Amino acid sequence: MEILLQELYKTDIYVDKFHFRKVYLEDTSYQINGISQSGKSKLVKNYLLSLKKNSYLYIDCSDIRIDIEKLNLTLAKFCNLNKIDTLVLDNYIEDIKIVNVPQLIICCETHLKIDYLKSIRLYPLDYEEFLAYEHKYDSTALNHFFQLGGFPSMHKVPSDERNIYIQKTLKYTLETMEFDILIFCAKMMAQKLSPYSIYERLKQTKKVSKDKLYKSYESLCAKNYIHLLEKNNHPKATKKIYLCDISLKSALSLDKHFGRLFENMVFLELLKSGIECFYDDGIDFYIPSRDEIILCKPFADERTLFKKMEAIEAFIFSYSIKKITAITMNREGSVSHPFSRVEMLPFDIWAIGD
Incomplete structure (x- = not known):
């Protein structure tokens, strides 16, 4: 292992055109958590380039040449001998x-x-971070975001290869059961879904262990490939499920439902x-800390929004809602309401403004 460590120590790190994220590293110890392709490695490598070349050692633990037993016997000695100040253990x-x-x-x-270790959770790009990758900011940026999603690497993948690229990445990263669950979740994006419902559906087409499926489901949640949203004041109610990135919808499913895709993005x-x-x-979305309701209405106008206000009036009164924001694709305006401030905001203005 000494030979491999020496090779890694001498190898120059390369980062192709780094775009700054909303998180950054300083001279402290970290654990950086995030799904595959969220930008963890690039964030770390960009930080290492600000240090003296002989002061750090970067190891990608997925390197098949690594013998873990031998690494454990040699790594501490190597770091001491070469006076390593910063050690990175990626993957x-x-x-x-x-x-x-x-x-x-x-x-x-x-x-x-x-x-x-100071903990940092790195997600795929949000919309504001995405704009840093755009050559110019105009009306096409939002449509581009819908096409690419938040994985930074997608900007370099040809359009006809993007879905296959995501599929291959997920297959390599996830266990088979996790991958199967994620495919089903892609079909059920932004809907109420329980692990039992997934089990009932998957067992119709393949042999599935209930215990293994539940463990795989929990693993996907822990790794943040899927996110769960709890019902207000009903923690035991079925949770709504969202994907870690909107690009997974088209990569894993043929189902088309723009409204749910838009809701997942919000x-x-x-x-x-x-x-x-x-x-x-x-x-x-109900935000208690702000006494605010968020409605996902990509193609709403004042008339449809007013009807929606009537339908949820009981909730508005019960929770003393002060603000209602309807997120749209491009429409901006307001609706008169006696108790709440109601406005329509295009997604790009809302995302950057918040």
């Missing part, structure tokens, strides 16, 4: 022993219980902003 495998260095950076999908913006929200009957 970290828990069998690899942690060594004592001034700065340790671990990249993996799930959160590890290592107290002294949810991800709320998630990445750290805003706690819930769903309710007739309510897409």
Whole structure:
């Protein structure tokens, strides 16, 4: 392993045109958690390029040349001998022993219980981060976002290869059962869905272990390939399910439902902003901390929005809602209401403004 470590130590790190994210690294130890293709490696490599070349060691733990047992015997000695200040263990495998260095950076999908590591959750690009990849910001940017989604790598993948690229990435990263569950979730995007419902559906076409399916479902949630939204004041009610990125919908399913895709996109913006929200009957997103309701209405006008207000009036009164925001594709306006401020905002203005 000494030969491999020496090779990795001498190898120059390359980053092709880094676009800054809303998270950044300083001289402390981190664990960076995020799904495959969310940009973890590029974020770390860009940070390493700001350091002296002989002060860091970058190891991609998925390298098939690594013998974990031998690595555990040699890594600490190698770091001490070469005075490594920053050690990066990308695609970290828990069998690899942690060594004592001034700065340790671990990249993996799930959160590890290592107290002294500052935790960063890296999601695929939000809309504002996506715009940094665009050559110009105009009316085509939002449509481009719908086509590509939030995976940074998709900007370099030809349009006719994008779906296959995502499929191959997911197949390589996920277990077979996890992949099967994710395909079904893509069909049920932005709908109420329980793991039992998934089990009942999948067992009709293949042999499925209920226990294994539940564990795989929990794993997908833990790694944030799927996100669950709880019903307001009903924690035991069936949760709504959302995908980690809207690009998975077309890559894993032929089902077309623009309204659900749009809702998933709005949810991800709320998630990445750290805003706690819930769903309710007739309510897409309720934000208690703001006394606000978010409605996903891509093609709404004042008349349809007014009718919607009538349908959810009881909720508005019960929870003293002060603000109702209807997110649209391109329509902007307001609707008169005696108790709440009601406005329509195009997604691009809302996403950047929040």
